[in-house]
Amino acid sequence: MGIDALLEAFLSVLNGGSLTYLMVGVMLGLTFGVIPGLGGTTALALLIPVTYTLSPLDAMYLAGGVMGATSFGGSISAILLNTPGTAPNAATTFDGYPLARQGKAGLAIGASATASALGGLIGLFTLLLFIPVAREVVLSFGSSEFFLLTILGLAAIAVSVRGKLLRGLVAACIGLLLAFTGANQFTGDTRFTGGLDYLWDGIPLVPALTGLFAISQMIELALKGGSVADDKGDKSGAEKMKITGVGLGILSVFKHWPVLLRGSIIGTVIGAVPGLGGTVAAFLSYSSTAQTAKDRDTFGTGNIKGVIAPESANNAKDGGSLIPTVAFGIPGSAETALFLAILVLHGMEPGPSILLQNEREIYGLIVALTVSAISASVLGILLSRFLVLITRIDVNIIVPVVVMLSLTGVYVLEGRMADVLLTVIMGIIGYLMIRFDYPRLTLVIAFVLGEIAERSLHQVRLISEGEVIGYMLGRPISVILIVAIFITFLLPAMRKLRLPGRGGGAR
Numbered sequence: 001m002g003i004d005a006l007l008e009a010f011l012s013v014l015n016g017g018s019l020t021y022l023m024v025g026v027m028l029g030l031t032f033g034v035i036p037g038l039g040g041t042t043a044l045a046l047l048i049p050v051t052y053t054l055s056p057l058d059a060m061y062l063a064g065g066v067m068g069a070t071s072f073g074g075s076i077s078a079i080l081l082n083t084p085g086t087a088p089n090a091a092t093t094f095d096g097y098p099l100a101r102q103g104k105a106g107l108a109i110g111a112s113a114t115a116s117a118l119g120g121l122i123g124l125f126t127l128l129l130f131i132p133v134a135r136e137v138v139l140s141f142g143s144s145e146f147f148l149l150t151i152l153g154l155a156a157i158a159v160s161v162r163g164k165l166l167r168g169l170v171a172a173c174i175g176l177l178l179a180f181t182g183a184n185q186f187t188g189d190t191r192f193t194g195g196l197d198y199l200w201d202g203i204p205l206v207p208a209l210t211g212l213f214a215i216s217q218m219i220e221l222a223l224k225g226g227s228v229a230d231d232k233g234d235k236s237g238a239e240k241m242k243i244t245g246v247g248l249g250i251l252s253v254f255k256h257w258p259v260l261l262r263g264s265i266i267g268t269v270i271g272a273v274p275g276l277g278g279t280v281a282a283f284l285s286y287s288s289t290a291q292t293a294k295d296r297d298t299f300g301t302g303n304i305k306g307v308i309a310p311e312s313a314n315n316a317k318d319g320g321s322l323i324p325t326v327a328f329g330i331p332g333s334a335e336t337a338l339f340l341a342i343l344v345l346h347g348m349e350p351g352p353s354i355l356l357q358n359e360r361e362i363y364g365l366i367v368a369l370t371v372s373a374i375s376a377s378v379l380g381i382l383l384s385r386f387l388v389l390i391t392r393i394d395v396n397i398i399v400p401v402v403v404m405l406s407l408t409g410v411y412v413l414e415g416r417m418a419d420v421l422l423t424v425i426m427g428i429i430g431y432l433m434i435r436f437d438y439p440r441l442t443l444v445i446a447f448v449l450g451e452i453a454e455r456s457l458h459q460v461r462l463i464s465e466g467e468v469i470g471y472m473l474g475r476p477i478s479v480i481l482i483v484a485i486f487i488t489f490l491l492p493a494m495r496k497l498r499l500p501g502r503g504g505g506a507r
Contacts, residue, residue, distance in 0.1 A: 033071065047063065167437070180454065
């Protein structure tokens with residue numbers, strides 16, 4: 001019956017105005033994704049009242065078009081300007097932007113577009129397989145698994161910053177300090193607020209990441225001068241950047257298919273766990289790829305695998321995040337929380353019965369996400385030869401435009417000038433980290449995972465009545481995660497044991 005509904009949904013896209021709603025959603029998703037600070041959450045929030053006048057199926061197409069296109073849209077500005085359009089695209093900047101600086105923006109965009117489309121397809125295919133057992137999968141993750149998953153993410157990034165261990169630890173401590181700012185969810189005590197009411201609810205993620213990446217990069221570009229692409233006047237290099245590279249980027253995804261597959265699986269699994277979201281998925285995919293790669297020293301300097309990994313995870317998480325949403329009404333991300341509001345608005349009650357009562361609409365959403373992910377990537381590839389020209393524009397033009405869009409996008413989210421001020425402060429901190437070569441990746445991971453780790457640990461302590469270790473060892477998934485954490489910490493030592501034979505020769 002599921003296959004019949006899926007085919008019916010595909011056919012309905014080709015008839016009437018459904019395709020129009022889908023393509024409007026794709027264009028909105030790309031636009032809101034490219035503009036720093038906005039993203040799919042803002043787009044869906046603005047569309048909620050619009051969908052009220054639509055049929056449930058057309059509402060699914062419009063929302064699905066936005067959700068499927070936003071991730072790739074955010075990667076465009078991340079690659080070209082080191083300014084992530086959405087928070088999860090921050091991981092793409094680490095290798096995407098260095099590629100643009102080397103005149104290989106077309107290569108990075110081609111890889112991002114292909115990885116986004118294929119990652120989205122893998123995530124949605126996984127969703128189709130998981131729908132019958134979605135409830136069991138999501139319910140298997142409790143507070144213990146949440147806590148260990150965050151520790152695994154912190155461990156992976158801690159051992160990946162080779163040669164900068166002390167600086168990485170300092171950056172991680174700053175990230176945890178930011179994560180713990182605000183009222184303690186269990187005791188009610190306020191921490192590190194400086195008496196400011198604004199900080200009681202903690203430091204908001206989007207303004208912090210926008211400042212850390214977008215504003216800091218604009219400060220650096222303004223001081224450096226010239227253009228984004230560091231071609232040093234090499235006109236032939238500029239022409240090559242304009243004309244070639246996109247096809248090589250597409251082929252690179254198929255060449256590095258294990259990276260694509262691993263990123264898609266990570267994105268699907270993380271997306272299915274409520275509360276984690278695309279940012280965690282993208283950074284975990286990036287760090288795991290960098291940690292296991294043979295050429296791990298090249299990550300952060302323009303390794304194409306550093307683009308494929310986070311972008312495949314970022315799009316795959318959409319399929320995963322729909323699992324808890326559809327199964328029993330628990331949103332897996334901010335976007336699916338707004339999507340949940342659209343479901344309720346159209347009289348659909350999320351839960352196990354939704355596939356029986358609203359099967360057509362749910363499969364319509366799956367089709368919308370599939371088509372939008374492919375459409376957005378195709379548009380990105382077709383326009384890439386024009387998009388890379390952005391890297392040729394003088395920074396005196398780029399900087400004020402990007403700063404204006406970034407600060408406007410941040411202000412639009414909540415309408416608070418304090419968010420704008422926070423973005424500027426984080427921009428200064430980000431620039432100082434660039435200037436003195438402190439890894440921003442460790443700060444972001446600690447900031448994103450810190451609150452989740454603290455909350456989960458408190459919950460485990462309450463549930464286990466203080467017997468945290470015994471409680472964890474009694475849960476099979478927790479044991480698997482504990483083993484994974486130990487293996488992650490042992491990886492550097494295991495590599496050193498393998499290398500003596502190669503010795504001190506080549507390296």
